[in-house]
Amino acid sequence: AQKVTQAQTEISVVEKEDVTLDCVYETRDTTYYLFWYKQPPSGELVFLIRRNSFDEQNEISGRYSWNFQKSTSSFNFTITASQVVDSAVYFCALSEVDTGRRALTFGSGTRLQVQP
Amino acid sequence: DARVTQTPRHKVTEMGQEVTMRCQPILGHNTVFWYRQTMMQGLELLAYFRNRAPLDDSGMPKDRFSAEMPDATLATLKIQPSEPRDSAVYFCASGLVGDGGQPQHFGDGTRLSIL
Numbered sequence: 001a002q003k004v005t006q007a008q009t010e011i012s013v014v015e016k017e018d019v020t021l022d023c024v025y026e027t028r029d030t031t032y033y034l035f036w037y038k039q040p041p042s043g044e045l046v047f048l049i050r051r052n053s054f055d056e057q058n059e060i061s062g063r064y065s066w067n068f069q070k071s072t073s074s075f076n077f078t079i080t081a082s083q084v085v086d087s088a089v090y091f092c093a094l095s096e097v098d099t100g101r102r103a104l105t106f107g108s109g110t111r112l113q114v115q116p
Numbered sequence: 117d118a119r120v121t122q123t124p125r126h127k128v129t130e131m132g133q134e135v136t137m138r139c140q141p142i143l144g145h146n147t148v149f150w151y152r153q154t155m156m157q158g159l160e161l162l163a164y165f166r167n168r169a170p171l172d173d174s175g176m177p178k179d180r181f182s183a184e185m186p187d188a189t190l191a192t193l194k195i196q197p198s199e200p201r202d203s204a205v206y207f208c209a210s211g212l213v214g215d216g217g218q219p220q221h222f223g224d225g226t227r228l229s230i231l
Contacts, residue, residue: 035219045222102213103149104220106159
């Protein structure tokens with residue numbers, strides 16, 4: 001069965017520090033997608049990035065970067081030079097293609113607090 | 117930007133009452149999902165539809181919950197009768213799911229409180 005684990009429940013950093021959020025997943029599918037979503041205090045879920053299982057290239061978007069490693073079933077997310085506006089709960093999620101289960105399986109989330 | 121629209125945003129009602137939550141997916145999206153978020157269980161799937169047909173409702177308590185898509189622009193989630201344990205935030209999401217792994221776009225949620 002599919003599973004997503006975010007072992008870090010809460011992380012607190014001071015502004016301008018770099019922070020990495022960990023995500024480990026389990027799936028039997030060979031084709032799948034991994035996602036990161038952000039949930040700010042206002043409560044909405046905001047899509048950040050999608051990565052498919054055949055694309056292990058790391059990606060950088062501004063202060064955000066993602067490290068996908070199939071060998072360790074991990075899809076970690078790094079925020080460089082964190083800002084107070086980054087304070088939110090971040091969810092990693094998995095969508096399976098082979099089994100046709102396109103619904104997202106979410107991790108339990110990591111609450112990031114960035115202190116000024 | 118196109119958005120998923122959910123109504124109502126907040127709902128407070130007494131135990132035993134019927135609750136109906138509505139969702140307008142993004143035009144052109146072929147898949148609609150209902151998720152529930154609670155402190156204890158996190159984000160969990162309740163049901164989803166593709167091209168208006170239900171594909172998976174295994175996460176939904178069948179005796180009191182029902183989900184439908186009367187047309188391509190409306191999805192509904194009903195609880196009857198409601199119970200205090202149904203208090204949660206209910207999210208609707210839509211996507212264009214084929215082989216492209218398109219992301220799901222979420223509505224702002226309905227915050228439900230059952231007294």
